[in-house]
Amino acid sequence: LTFSDDALIEETRGGSRLAFDQLMQRYQRLVFRVSYTFARQPEDALDITQEVFLKAYKNLGAYQGRGTFKSWLLRITHNQAIDWLRKHKRHRGHGELTLDNIPEVAATQESELYMHEQRKILMSEMEGLNPKQRLAVSLRYFEEMPIRDIAEVLECSQGVVKSILFRSVEKLRNRVALQRG
């Protein structure tokens, strides 16, 4: 038996911690992955994830159920990630966000090595995108979310999402081209 998000939210509002734990279990990996796109370190992504759920619990009364809980949670993630970036900007320059955070692959063939390098470069160049672009790219390409769902998260039209994605990829392409000289 799987409870809907709304049922779990209702239970949580009624005082059930178990229900909130279920909600966390349902979305913890998504929130972590999106947070990772911003923080680039698993420990920091976990910290952001924790803050996201704390905020969600605290503000559950404000969730009106107009959009999905998932979208609402992703908006909190976005805001929390921006806060995190703001706080850590002073302490962590771009130089420290190295390319080494992507796990090494046992690349036996040249093409695999090339792909691995390509991923490293792309992940690194994500930092050149603004937070909204980064979120859109993360949701679209990493999480394979449909455009209409991303539009709900970003609270804009599907056309605007397409445009954000288009500009983001364009920007990435230019940055990757620069990297390769």
Next chain:
Amino acid sequence: MMNECLRFQEMFESYLGDALTGPERESLRSHLESCAECAALLELHEDLALVGRAIPEPTDTDLLVMRRSVMAQITRQERRKANEVPWWDPRGLFQLHPAVSVTAAAALIIAGIFVGRFSVGQPKLDDGLVMDEMYRQASTQKGLSDYWDTPLSYTNVAVRPLRGNRLDLSFDVCRHMNVVTSTDSPLAKDVLLHAILAPSTMGAKMKAMSLTSEIPDPQLQDAMIFTLHNDPTLAVRLEALAIIARYPYDNHTQDALLTTLRRDESVQMRLLALEYLVNRKVDPELLQQTIKSARLESDTAVMQRAVTLTADYQ
């Protein structure tokens, strides 16, 4: 860049999302065959999906610890908000090793060994609810390997090796649960009973005790009286006394108050019990006999107070 390229590039999203019509898809494909720049850009879109697959996955243990930390912070924030007492609150506990927090949490549900030790009978457990919840929670733990992630935790473990590669294991098995149930359910009574009588944290015990005035159950009231007479901590006994004094007044309650007046080592407890009994207009003769039979150091002070208090209604 040609305008035509721009038009096709704007179609990439729909193409990857499989949202193009047949003719649109065909025209895009034929453009890609003739335009290396657009083909490279589409490849970049596809590479991005691979980047997503390279994001490291947190372990189940990392996530479990994260969720526990969230729960612990929520608990702390709510306690702070409610301005509840926190000198006995084991606030650091949930931030310790997860195994410690499992054990602490499991203290809420302990096999009914504690109740059996006292003269309070154990109410029937709401088996269905508990078992459903256990299986449901256990099923969410599939695939976890670390010991603190197992759905059960064990306390009072004793291990004795036997011959022939065998072990004699002796343990209590616990499982942390969180269920919402009505105040009059057997499960609620059972858990409250355990919280009052078992060696749970003082915070849990006090909270459970305070709820007994809202749940008129004879077994819970017996447990309260047992606590009033036997708990080694004065703060707990004081709280129990204050709660029992609010119960409907009957012989049972009166006996409990008289026993406190006669037996409690704390003069504060005796004086309070005396005050409650006087408020109920208990016979002054009975009060004085009770005080005299105590043979405690505080007898004189308590007797003087009894005389003063009962002077009005004599």
